[in-house]
Amino acid sequence: MIEIHNIHKSFGGKKVLDGVSGVFETGKTNLLLGASGTGKSVLLKCIVGLIKPDIGSVTFDGTYYTNNKLDIRQEIRRKIGMLFQGSALFDSMNVEENVEFPLKMLTNMSKSERMDRVNFCLSRVGLENANHKMPSEISGGMKKRVGIARAIAPNCTYLFCDEPNSGLDPQTAITIDELIKEITEEYNITTIIVTHDMNSVIEIGDKIMFLYKGKKLWEGNNVEIMDTDIKELNDFIFANRLMRDAKKVEDERAEEEDRVEEERKGETR
Amino acid sequence: MLANFGKYLLFIQSLLARGEAPKIIFNRTIDEAILIGINSILIVAIVSTFIGAVTCVQISYNLTNALIPRSTIGFMVREMTLLELAPTITSIVLAGKVGSNIAGGLGTMKITEQVDALEVMGINSASYLVLPKIMAAVMVFPMLVILAMFLSIGGGFVAGALSGEITPQEYISGIRGDFVPYNILFALIKSVVFAFLISSISSYQGYKTDGGALEVGEASTKAVTNSVIAVLVADFVLAQLLL
Numbered sequence: 001m002i003e004i005h006n007i008h009k010s011f012g013g014k015k016v017l018d019g020v021s022g023v024f025e026t027g028k029t030n031l032l033l034g035a036s037g038t039g040k041s042v043l044l045k046c047i048v049g050l051i052k053p054d055i056g057s058v059t060f061d062g063t064y065y066t067n068n069k070l071d072i073r074q075e076i077r078r079k080i081g082m083l084f085q086g087s088a089l090f091d092s093m094n095v096e097e098n099v100e101f102p103l104k105m106l107t108n109m110s111k112s113e114r115m116d117r118v119n120f121c122l123s124r125v126g127l128e129n130a131n132h133k134m135p136s137e138i139s140g141g142m143k144k145r146v147g148i149a150r151a152i153a154p155n156c157t158y159l160f161c162d163e164p165n166s167g168l169d170p171q172t173a174i175t176i177d178e179l180i181k182e183i184t185e186e187y188n189i190t191t192i193i194v195t196h197d198m199n200s201v202i203e204i205g206d207k208i209m210f211l212y213k214g215k216k217l218w219e220g221n222n223v224e225i226m227d228t229d230i231k232e233l234n235d236f237i238f239a240n241r242l243m244r245d246a247k248k249v250e251d252e253r254a255e256e257e258d259r260v261e262e263e264r265k266g267e268t269r
Numbered sequence: 270m271l272a273n274f275g276k277y278l279l280f281i282q283s284l285l286a287r288g289e290a291p292k293i294i295f296n297r298t299i300d301e302a303i304l305i306g307i308n309s310i311l312i313v314a315i316v317s318t319f320i321g322a323v324t325c326v327q328i329s330y331n332l333t334n335a336l337i338p339r340s341t342i343g344f345m346v347r348e349m350t351l352l353e354l355a356p357t358i359t360s361i362v363l364a365g366k367v368g369s370n371i372a373g374g375l376g377t378m379k380i381t382e383q384v385d386a387l388e389v390m391g392i393n394s395a396s397y398l399v400l401p402k403i404m405a406a407v408m409v410f411p412m413l414v415i416l417a418m419f420l421s422i423g424g425g426f427v428a429g430a431l432s433g434e435i436t437p438q439e440y441i442s443g444i445r446g447d448f449v450p451y452n453i454l455f456a457l458i459k460s461v462v463f464a465f466l467i468s469s470i471s472s473y474q475g476y477k478t479d480g481g482a483l484e485v486g487e488a489s490t491k492a493v494t495n496s497v498i499a500v501l502v503a504d505f506v507l508a509q510l511l512l
Contacts, residue, residue, distance in 0.1 A: 219474065
């Protein structure tokens, strides 16, 4: 369980987080939801420790983290797995080496033990035959899978995902969402996901925290979110639906145009 | 500028604050040394050979007094090579090649969150990524400078002989005369200092990159210009202190 208390963060006088508190439960996919620029990623980085909050504290399973001694922070960090927005795979290493890297750095496993674990993690995310591919040779969805495999390789207790669906087609996005949810439940870890995608909310939102202008405006699950009477949240949901519908119409139109074109070509022949 | 210098010093301090295991740093240092060394041999060889050749021809052109023996040309090529051309010119060339490479590589890692990925794993990214680069540069630069010394003096020999300005016997006599072994030590000390400056300044510029591709390009440019300035200032200071 991760607890955050009264997190404040400003950049150059601009307040990005304004007293955000909350609890992220173990074995559940906790979502940080909000429009772009509401401070979701900053909050995630404050929790992970990549950014130091101006005020406030973060606790991992009862252990104070934010300003604790370096060795205690290091100890907690070694239990953290993170999937970055752009996957952040190491360019100079192939898929196998990327997944092996945290095991090499953080554990005393032998080479054969490491390779067993790497192969297990890669098969867990559905990438059995990609060991020797370089990051530049694989698709965005595959990169996300490798990122997840790398995050879970050292048996992480806490999994953080920064917009895991960004840049993916809807089908792959759902697959990645489901994979994260399965892994969370299977290993009983605490997962926090930053997203602005309502599909993710409906699919995997065990617990959702809605941020608006740096403040927590609402908290609940994927059923309760549909009955909320908070105007900002409803606007956000409506905008998402509108986007989705617009995209659907656009896709249907494109399909229709393709069909007409095919027919025309057939007649010409 | 002063604030930037302070940040640079803090960055250097952070490399040693919580270092990674010596074995990991050692392995990475060897990898980096191979990269810096092997990839730089050709450019160092070309530049130093031609600089030696040009130095020989130009000294010969200026040395018109019949009372000065022709072997002086060999002597002057050797002295100029050992004291200045081999360590400084090689370092300036490497500032362009190695410096921009370090800054560009680290800058790209920074903007694609690869540095953050290391930090999240509890790894001191500065120590893991930068320390081996600095150690490798400090290890490899003196070797490249020694190579440059041989090739530069050799370039002078070939140019002198081919142009007929000086006979091979005169040239060899010149480069053997009044030899001061300390000059080689001085050149090697300079190369170590320059290696540290170039690799650390370039790493600092790359490591503090924020933004996108444009900023990575800016970081590479700043790495080269700042390194070259630092090398020239250090060259003067070392000459004052050690000669």
